[in-house]
Amino acid sequence: MTAWIIGSKCGMEERLSSPNPRTYIGSGKVSEIKSAIHALDVETVIFDDELSPGQLRNLEKAFGGDVRVCDRTALILDIFNQRAATHEAALQVALALMEYQLPRLTRMWTHLERQAGGQVKGMGEKQIEVDKRILRTQIGVLKKELDSVRKHRKQYRNRRTSVPVPVVSLVGYTNAGKSTLLNRLTGANVLAEDRLFATLDPTTRRVQIKNGKEFLLTDTVGFIQKLPTMLVAAFRATLEEISESSLLVHVVDISHPLAEQQIEAVDNVLSELDVSSIPKLMVWNKVDKAKDPQKIKLEVERREDVVCISALTGEGLEEFCDAVQDKVKDSMVWVEALVPFNKGELLSTIHQVGMVEKTEYMENGTLVKAHVPLRFARMLTPMRQLHIS
Incomplete structure (x- = not known):
């Protein structure tokens, strides 16, 4: 064709x-x-x-x-x-397709007018109204199913937050290398191909770094310039994963000639999702494919808000994990809590999800001074928490 x-x-x-x-x-x-x-x-x-x-x-x-x-x-x-490979993705795409088709149904019936002129025009109009009612009914059914998906996702997130590991979401233009980065860090075996919108469903995996700290990394649907509003609406349940994040990692294909425009397109979609309060980290990916990798690396050294990596080769991933840890720390709160000796698993969790500055053994337990996620700090209240600032 x-x-x-x-x-x-x-x-x-x-x-x-x-x-x-x-x-x-x-x-x-x-x-x-x-x-x-x-x-x-x-x-x-x-x-x-x-x-x-x-x-x-x-x-x-x-x-x-x-x-x-x-x-x-x-x-x-x-x-x-x-690209829709799962039931949820198929529902989301079907809803967007139907909402796109609804005002365009008249195009399906122009052949009736050609066949019999004005005599069939009224019949065509009646048939169009019938089709529109059917389509509206189907749209309503799909919206109810997606509401159910949204509730299921919310329950899943609530269970996940009961174990307060920081959640880091990968966002970026389609084909920027988000899935490749997830696979490199976690061995998740998520579909990662050199094509548009290879990933439509969020995938979350646990990342453990060398110092024993860990975080959850979520791969999300890729964005694009002038992303249709109906798609943003249909994928609301999926994109809500972003709003629950401790950190947003904006992955950019720095080798692309239109990288700046792609960054702007992603920022525009993020502004629609109202996630401005969530800390962000910019990652310039595919540096190995850039025309002048050394020039890009020198530019990154002059900036504090950017990390340079190659998800494909693994270059810069250690610096990436360090930057994630520093950014996540900024979203934590400082606590000084006395943990009873019979709550050893709690102390272990503090070391796992927080950043412990000092521990001191007291008569009634272990005094811990650390940065921890806010929701976890609240869990420490029954443990005779001494101070939160």
Whole structure:
């Protein structure tokens, strides 16, 4: 199949002060594309922007034949649909697809008008209303199922927080190397391929570093520029994993020529999720593929908020774990607690999830001075906690 892409360096571009309300592009460009379609035997024309139902219908009529016009949202939804490997991902993609299709159902019935003119128009309208009611019903069912998924996830997170290990979420542009990083640190064997949206479901694994400390690392769905709003809404249950994190690690493919634009796209999606209060760590990945790795490393040395790694080769992972530990420490609280001698497992947990500065053996137990997660500090209250600041 041959596809012709509009709004891309590999296809056609047009400069307009504003999109044409009927066809998005100007009439001259419509004619130009129509000529190219016949000359190149094009079957699909893809627009790198979202088109209205009317624009899609008018363009397909103008191009004629069996040429399909696809906008950016439809293409992304199609890719997501191919990547959905679990029941939850399939539900999320199906909901987004149905919400996208609902205002576009009229395109399915234009053949009735061609077959019998105005005599069938009323029948077509009735059938469209029936289809819309069916689709709305299906949307309602899917939303209820996803609400159930959200509740299940919340219960899972509540169980997970009962063991107060810091949760670190990997966020970033699609194909930035998040899954490869998770696999390298945990041996999780998560699907990691050089393709868009290879991961649609969050995967959480435990990471233990050399000093014995540990944290939970979560791989999340990749972002993209102009991510369709309906996808953000449909994946809300998945993205809620991010909001429960102790730290967000923004993974960037620093070898990509559009790395800065990708960083901005991720920041825009994160702003929609209201996670500004969660500490962040920037990670420049794929330094081994960059044109000038040494220049990038020198830039990182001048910055305190960036770590340079190669998830594929393992370069910089020790520095990454140290940076994660330092950032997580910033989100902890200082405690001085007296732990009774018969609560040895509690003392062990403090050493495991916190950062102990000093221990002192007293007559009634062990006095611990440490940074610990806030929720764990609250658990120490019954243990005759002395001070929290």
